[in-house]
Amino acid sequence: MTASIESASPSSFSSTMVKVMFRLGSVGTGLVAIVATLLYAKQESLLYFPEIGGIPRRPASNPRGYRSPSEYNIPFETHMIKCEDG
DSSP states (O other): OOOOOOOOOHHHHHHHHHHHHHHHHHHHHHHHHHHHHHHHHTHHHHHOOSSSTTOOSSGGGSOTTSSOGGGGTOOOOOOOOOOTTO
């Protein structure tokens, strides 16, 4: 009995690599399309956060000890910056 050893030809290797690269490209393109679709659908909620996780919007709404440095006798200055839009 004669044992024959089949060697992979360079053309079969390159065609396999082309198939693998095509699949990776297809999966990558699909993932990019999904992320782009999600960003488009959620763009309004990503632009403005009226409240983040229940954190109060004004210092007066904070719990005691978190309203002002004066609660801990820390010297500070209050500065108001006037903007064009009010």
